Amino acid sequence: MAPEVDAGADSRPTRPARLKDVAELAGVSLKTVTNVVHERRYVKDETRARVKAAIAELGYTPSLVGRQLQSGRSNIVALAVPRIDEPYLGALAHALIMAGERHGYAVFTDETGRSDDHELRAAGGYPGHSIDGVIYSPLAVDPQRVTELSRFTPMVLLGEHLSEGTADYVAIDNEQSARDVVRHLAESGRQRIAYVGGNPNRPSSVGQLRFQGFCAAVKELGLESRDEWLLRCDRYSREAGTAMAERLLPRIDEIDALVCASDLLAIGAIRTLIEHQVRVPDDVAVIGWDNIIDGRYLSPSLSSVATDLDLLADKTFEALISRIDGNRDPARIYTVPHQLVIRESSRPISPSR
């Protein structure tokens, strides 16, 4: 008999109904109920109706834990990012949650920024947690370790690029986007461009790739270049932006544009420049990457390299699901298109004004 007898509208079950309760109420076996739930053949219409009525009456919802144990699959993927309260990572998480829904996966967002241990746990696929796959934005972990661990965890990398062949990687063409940025500035009349960002110690990091593209474009376009205009840092935060801008201030008259490897760096830098009466964009144009929403509402509004996050998220899931389904091909790089969004901070120099 069922554990709960409906004693009127006021009484409620204290525990969720199980498959067994449905089976007993409908007077059929467990298997028949599963067959109905999964819409399988070989169930008489009359039986099906009876089972469905029982499901409705008990408010039965299949326990995903039971299914998980049985199938070994959870349809949950983890998103491992340093901090969820960074604007770009929040936007990324949002896009991935939406894409996950389209692809039938729930996205569990985990913050790894606190310690290397957290990152390693993510790279190892969260042992014990029955996570189907990991979308991973590594920060500190040794690429070698990631390579080792990813062999047993379906994984897609975002954000930072580790050594080739580590795991699938989805990103824009960072080098090309930096060239586009420099060409845009040159076409707007900028001649002496500074660069902030890119940790030289991580040769294939995003900031480094952007730096390479920047340098190549500066050379190709015959623009002036000085080592003192190239500031390197390994965090792309607002604080780092202010710090770098302060280091640049003594030479600020030498330059007329500043390329920052992220919008946060740019936001920090602009704040410092404005505090020191440097006019943006009249004295110095500034441009960043990520196209975070806040950039639109700054004064001046911030020009930026935009990624189509929905597309990136879809490609990420395609790659990840293929790995979850057992694909053992060599790691692949998926490139998503980027776009320059020109706003006030990189307005062309005009004779008037």
Place this chain on the structure above:
Amino acid sequence: MAPEVDAGADSRPTRPARLKDVAELAGVSLKTVTNVVHERRYVKDETRARVKAAIAELGYTPSLVGRQLQSGRSNIVALAVPRIDEPYLGALAHALIMAGERHGYAVFTDETGRSDDHELRAAGGYPGHSIDGVIYSPLAVDPQRVTELSRFTPMVLLGEHLSEGTADYVAIDNEQSARDVVRHLAESGRQRIAYVGGNPNRPSSVGQLRFQGFCAAVKELGLESRDEWLLRCDRYSREAGTAMAERLLPRIDEIDALVCASDLLAIGAIRTLIEHQVRVPDDVAVIGWDNIIDGRYLSPSLSSVATDLDLLADKTFEALISRIDGNRDPARIYTVPHQLVIRESSRPISPSR
């Protein structure tokens, strides 16, 4: 026998080790292994050492799914917010993830902004998902439904205040914080203050409480007040901020301060004001709520009412865990302190400048 024989350093297990594998390797029973894992008495030192060695050799990690099924507890709580890419909600999520770790819970962030269905699923405790509790920031769902559903789901409400007695609620004293804002502006020499935010259709919403505090303080301090200076809207977004500021523009010369029910509203409003050559704070002071990081980097930087999110997160977990542990007391309101953070956007009017 164990399913995997270690055939050398290159070979790796294809599936995670189970308790059973450990037991077989150590030559003991399942129960003995659990006893070791849980550090129980009645295990000989020698046996314990053997079991621990086996655990280490196999890299065994207990399956949380198995535990969940057995115990009915997952130690996972859901955080249901409209969108994770809103700065305040991202900061909130970060604080809750950190607090969850302190209290032994993982925080699963779910976005409910897309549809009422998503919100209802959250309010119902995510049936089937074995979630121990829900931290819930409702937006659209009928309070009545939340009340019904929350009776069977350990739940704490954040952000929007529903009808009294619905569920535990953690927030700042919104009314008092609005009074503090008005007093600060008055003390800084502002006389004619406008207000943006607060949906009059949701009587106990945050924006409404702030509005009440605002009106009371204006009256108490004998400040001028006109209905045309009070703009109501139900979304606290940047877009709403620009829209509301545009509606205010024709009367902008009448006012000298603008109180916005959120920093996003304020950011949108400031952008519009600056575009129309209204000087902030010289012509109009602006102040918001939430103290989002971006406010610090705007020019002018944004004054705001700050909540101690770490404290809020800790109180949230205390309340939620008490409910998870079976507390059936009437719903309670937990108040966390707030603080005015004065920045450039509400600088006092000074004769010079």
Place this chain on the structure above:
DNA sequence: GGTTACAGTTCTAACGTTAGAAGTTCTAAC
């Protein structure tokens, strides 16, 4: 009347963990 085919249903073991019940071995006391 017997065979075949298939629709519809039940039985059973399995996923990994847990803990109560039951069993075994050992020590110490009478």
Place this chain on the structure above:
DNA sequence: GTTAGAACTTCTAACGTTAGAACTGTAACC
């Protein structure tokens, strides 16, 4: 030498779901 109890281990069922194997019943065909 027996007994009590402690120390330690094994046995077993349970959590909720699933699917293959096995069973029953019916209809069609020769």
